[in-house]
Amino acid sequence: MAVFTEVSFETAAALVARLQIGELTTLKGIAAGIENTNYFADTTQGRYVLTVFERLSFEQLPFYLHLMKHLARHGIAVPEPQADAAGEILHQLGGKPAAVVDRLRGSHQLAPDELHCRSVGAALAQMHLAGADFAMQQPNLRGLAWWTETVPVVLPFLSDAQRELIETELAFQQQVAVSPAYAALPRGPIHADLFRDNVMFEGHALTGFFDFYFAGVDALLFDIAVCLNDWCIDLDTGRLAEDRARAFVESYDAVRPLGSGERRLMPALLRAAALRFWISRLWDLHLPRDASVLQAHDPSHFERVLRQRVENAWHPAMA
Numbered sequence: 036m037a038v039f040t041e042v043s044f045e046t047a048a049a050l051v052a053r054l055q056i057g058e059l060t061t062l063k064g065i066a067a068g069i070e071n072t073n074y075f076a077d078t079t080q081g082r083y084v085l086t087v088f089e090r091l092s093f094e095q096l097p098f099y100l101h102l103m104k105h106l107a108r109h110g111i112a113v114p115e116p117q118a119d120a121a122g123e124i125l126h127q128l129g130g131k132p133a134a135v136v137d138r139l140r141g142s143h144q145l146a147p148d149e150l151h152c153r154s155v156g157a158a159l160a161q162m163h164l165a166g167a168d169f170a171m172q173q174p175n176l177r178g179l180a181w182w183t184e185t186v187p188v189v190l191p192f193l194s195d196a197q198r199e200l201i202e203t204e205l206a207f208q209q210q211v212a213v214s215p216a217y218a219a220l221p222r223g224p225i226h227a228d229l230f231r232d233n234v235m236f237e238g239h240a241l242t243g244f245f246d247f248y249f250a251g252v253d254a255l256l257f258d259i260a261v262c263l264n265d266w267c268i269d270l271d272t273g274r275l276a277e278d279r280a281r282a283f284v285e286s287y288d289a290v291r292p293l294g295s296g297e298r299r300l301m302p303a304l305l306r307a308a309a310l311r312f313w314i315s316r317l318w319d320l321h322l323p324r325d326a327s328v329l330q331a332h333d334p335s336h337f338e339r340v341l342r343q344r345v346e347n348a349w350h351p352a353m354a
Contacts, residue, residue, distance in 0.1 A: 175251030
């Protein structure tokens, strides 16, 4: 992610030594993202990612790290946090929380086809099943409560048409959230940010999911909607690429069958996922933090996606 906190080679080497994962050979800042400070850290024993957390607290982080540990132990391809001799997986660098996790093989697939979407759909369903018995609880911190709190903050930066859209959609999502149909949706730990750049492939073989630091307990359908809005769209227009969307949902459904309520609420949750990322991108653009490398994403992309989801509701075929 963006480098907000400079970590010296010596400081990182001391942490690597404490974790007993070899000797640090190279340390390189990752110039992408906007949430945390990440470094590639190669050692004599393997390849890792060192993360310094800029927003998440010592109290919040055990949920994310132990979820990753839980999923890894259940055979899900995710980075596993590294523990010290005392078994601790949450560490401290410069007064900030930090973690070291395995680095996944492969590369991003930024132009996915139906086979890539099928792979992600099946793996997401497997992740949801594996997380069903995870005991820790933490809400999705970028859920409805955060949207409600953040929309008034970004309103001054919007045009009249944008203000009307964001306020109308927020009101709609508030109504959905109190409905019996929404309350009946299956819930559990979700990734909540499973974009193309958080998945690794070797060819069409999926090698893993990473960056779980937006995860929380929420409707599983929201996780699916986040994925469909990134993996299965036309990037220029925001329109849903229905062939890829059907492939994704069919593959997911073959592992964890969707209920009729989930299928009926898919259009609303697709809108919710678009709203969530429009709000967060507006916030990151207009209320940025200092960083030595910072690349704010374009909010207009998810404004287009939201308008498309409002105008063109999409239901997966009923089972």
